[in-house]
Amino acid sequence: EVQVAESGGGLVKPGGSLRLSCAASGFTFRTFTMNWVRQAPGKGLEWVSSISPSGNYIYYADSVKGRFTISRDNSENSLFLQMNSLRVEDTGVYYCARDSILDFWGQGTLVSVSS
Amino acid sequence: ETTLTQSPAFMSATPGDTVHISCKASQDIDDDVNWYQQKPGEAVIFLIQEASTLVPGVPPRFSGSRFGTDFTLTISHLESEDAAFYFCLQHDNFPYTFGQGTKLEIK
Numbered sequence: 001e002v003q004v005a006e007s008g009g010g011l012v013k014p015g016g017s018l019r020l021s022c023a024a025s026g027f028t029f030r031t032f033t034m035n036w037v038r039q040a041p042g043k044g045l046e047w048v049s050s051i052s053p054s055g056n057y058i059y060y061a062d063s064v065k066g067r068f069t070i071s072r073d074n075s076e077n078s079l080f081l082q083m084n085s086l087r088v089e090d091t092g093v094y095y096c097a098r099d100s101i102l103d104f105w106g107q108g109t110l111v112s113v114s115s
Numbered sequence: 116e117t118t119l120t121q122s123p124a125f126m127s128a129t130p131g132d133t134v135h136i137s138c139k140a141s142q143d144i145d146d147d148v149n150w151y152q153q154k155p156g157e158a159v160i161f162l163i164q165e166a167s168t169l170v171p172g173v174p175p176r177f178s179g180s181r182f183g184t185d186f187t188l189t190i191s192h193l194e195s196e197d198a199a200f201y202f203c204l205q206h207d208n209f210p211y212t213f214g215q216g217t218k219l220e221i222k
Contacts, residue, residue, distance in 0.1 A: 032131055032194055035211075042202065044202065044214070044216045045202060045204075045213040046213065046214045047204075047210055047211035047212065047213065050209070050211070051196070059209045059210070061210050062210070095159070097159075100206055101149060101161075101164055102151075102161070102204060102206065102211075103161045103164070103170075104158075104161070105158050105159035105161075107156075107157070107158050108157060
């Protein structure tokens with residue numbers, strides 16, 4: 001069974017940092033593009049970042065470029081999102097999603113940025 | 116950047132009804148639109164891929180169509196369990212973009 005599970009969310013002050021993780025199982029992780037998507041409270045969804053299977057190709061939303069870094073460890077079947085210089089508007093639930101078509105999603109991890 | 120304009124934002128329907136949710140793209144994105152269902156506290160469910168292909172395991176009451184840059188999700192024979200938030204996604208070009216979403220209420 002395909003599963004992805006996010007962790008690492010929490011409460012952080014503006015300007016702070018967090019590192020999100022996504023643990024994958026039930027599929028050959030190293031062959032799939034992976035993505036981060038977020039959803040502000042009561043709002044719609046926003047694509048954040050994508051990384052190719054080998055990590056050679058990486059894309060970011062303009063809203064996070066230069067502050068967030070996506071990475072992966074194929075030996076550990078894990079995806080990461082390092083979030084620096086966090087802003088209030090980064091608050092939301094962060095989802096990990098599999099493949100370029102975002103076919104499987106986790107249940108998300110909540111990031112709250114507040115003073 | 117491709118904008119997806121989704122409508123309506125909210126709709127209320129009765130069991131047995133048929134409803135249509137629209138996503139209009141700001142440019143040609145071929146068939147690269149997916150539809151999803153989201154319920155509170157649950158993982159997002161992938162319903163339709165490539166505009167009109169039903170994802171395995173999804174009830175055939177769900178269907179998708181495309182006319183040019185207009186994409187539609189249709190839910191027939193509505194059931195109470197269909198109450199949810201529905202959204203579209205374009206994965207034709209970066210940045211990927213989503214429709215604003217539709218909250219479907221079942222009376």
